[in-house]
Amino acid sequence: MKKIIALLLVSNIAWGQTAIMDTNSILIGEQINFSISNPISETEVWPTYDEFLADGIEIIKQGKLDTNENLISQKFIITAWDSGSYYIPPISFSATSKTQGLLLNLQTIILEEGAELKDIKQPMEAPIGWSDIWPWLLGIVLLILIAYILKKYVFTKKEALKIEKPKVIIPADITALQQLTKLDEAQLWQAGNVKKYHSEISEIIRRYTENRFNFIALELATEEIIIELKSKVNNEQLASITILLERADLAKFAKSKPEETENKESMQLAKHFVAQTKQKQINNG
Numbered sequence: 001m002k003k004i005i006a007l008l009l010v011s012n013i014a015w016g017q018t019a020i021m022d023t024n025s026i027l028i029g030e031q032i033n034f035s036i037s038n039p040i041s042e043t044e045v046w047p048t049y050d051e052f053l054a055d056g057i058e059i060i061k062q063g064k065l066d067t068n069e070n071l072i073s074q075k076f077i078i079t080a081w082d083s084g085s086y087y088i089p090p091i092s093f094s095a096t097s098k099t100q101g102l103l104l105n106l107q108t109i110i111l112e113e114g115a116e117l118k119d120i121k122q123p124m125e126a127p128i129g130w131s132d133i134w135p136w137l138l139g140i141v142l143l144i145l146i147a148y149i150l151k152k153y154v155f156t157k158k159e160a161l162k163i164e165k166p167k168v169i170i171p172a173d174i175t176a177l178q179q180l181t182k183l184d185e186a187q188l189w190q191a192g193n194v195k196k197y198h199s200e201i202s203e204i205i206r207r208y209t210e211n212r213f214n215f216i217a218l219e220l221a222t223e224e225i226i227i228e229l230k231s232k233v234n235n236e237q238l239a240s241i242t243i244l245l246e247r248a249d250l251a252k253f254a255k256s257k258p259e260e261t262e263n264k265e266s267m268q269l270a271k272h273f274v275a276q277t278k279q280k281q282i283n284n285g
Helices: 002-009 130-155 172-186 194-213 222-229 235-253 260-277
Strands: 018-021 025-027 032-039 052-054 057-062 066-068 071-079 084-088 102-107
Touching: 018 102, 052 084, 172 194, 172 260, 194 222, 194 235, 194 260, 222 235, 235 260
Parallel strands: 025 102
Antiparallel strands: 018 032, 032 071, 052 057, 057 071, 066 071, 084 102
């Protein structure tokens, strides 16, 4: 009997070409090794397979071609899924070199007579690990973050605090002195613009007087301004502004051209009048 099995498992070993199986009898779905080899000098073609080695015999894994000395070989893992006998036909390598056919027997699982049928076992529950927990933790963190953003920027409307900067009120005397200094530095009368020079001095003093003493000095004639100021300034201050405004009127309307000393004096009188009549600051300290 052993000699018969050996002949079934190995074909044509004496001639060099071989087709070998681990066994010729397996259970349904059981996997076995199957290998073929042939001398290189006698090999003209090599068999190729897709999914099946023969009708009903499935190839699970197909190894690479291997050459060792003068021999070429290849290994396979095969199985079958229906009970019965399966014939593996001879494998031809050339016109003069081929294996003999092999027979593979498949058997079903033998049940004991009167054996009790048992229910299929339920799947085992795997222990809960970190890979099961972290997606839930990440989801909770994202929900908390979304809720925070919605509460802060969508549902809660915060009124922006409007910080109003206090309005800086520059005293009339500081503004007037700055304007007079700027006019003096422009050197209008030195450049021959005497009329413009005295017109601007007059306008600066009129605007200062209007802001300091609260009457419309810009729209009044010189005589009317003098009348308004009689009760508000002393005689020296009144004399200074009278000379200043009347000289400016002559330069503007009478085409009078004041002398150099008068040009300098008008600037001095203007600054002196502002300095003498400026409003005293109240010290709250």
